[in-house]
Amino acid sequence: xxxxxxPVVRQFEAYNRHDLEAFLACFSDDFRSWRIPxxxxxxxxxxxxxxxxxxxxxxxxxxxAELISRTVVGNKVFDHELIxxxxxxxxxxxAVFEVCEGxxxxxxxxxxxxx
Numbered sequence: 219x220x221x222x223x224x225p226v227v228r229q230f231e232a233y234n235r236h237d238l239e240a241f242l243a244c245f246s247d248d249f250r251s252w253r254i255p256x257x258x259x260x261x262x263x264x265x266x267x268x269x270x271x272x273x274x275x276x277x278x279x280x281x282x283a284e285l286i287s288r289t290v291v292g293n294k295v296f297d298h299e300l301i302x303x304x305x306x307x308x309x310x311x312x313a314v315f316e317v318c319e320g321x322x323x324x325x326x327x328x329x330x331x332x333x
Contacts, residue, residue, distance in 0.1 A: 220257055222317045223288065227294040229322060233283055236276040251325040261299055278303050294318050307331070 225244040232240035242264060249267055250259040261267050275281055280303030289296040295315045300308040310330040316323045 220290050221320070222290050222293055223295050225290070225317055225320060225322050226297065226315045229275070230283060230285065233275075233281075236279075236281065238268065238272055238276055241271060241276075245319065246323045249322060249324065251327065254326055254328040284301040284308070 225292065229241055229244035232238075245264055245267060247259070247264050249264055251261045251267075253260045261270055280296075282302045284300040284302065286287070286298040287296075288298075288299060295317060295318060297313045297315070299311045299313060300306050301311055312328045312330075313324045
């Protein structure tokens, strides 16, 4: 595993355990994420990230991510995933994580079939 991928691998594992503390440890304090094609961030800052995952993801016992592929290009990690438990069918998702100084700084998410 490359050093760039390390925080992405750790957040993926924490996501599947629904371990909010371990999940948040992988992100910078000023983390921002976008849901493509939106031009404004959907989440800004670690407190907002914590609230979203506590209230909308990790409270769902059926939630699980399945990794289809992972590619590292420079300081970006591209995860092609299937997210189970958000609807009747898995949500196909591409997540692009920007890693700076060992933490996830930014993320962009594209869902093929938004729920």
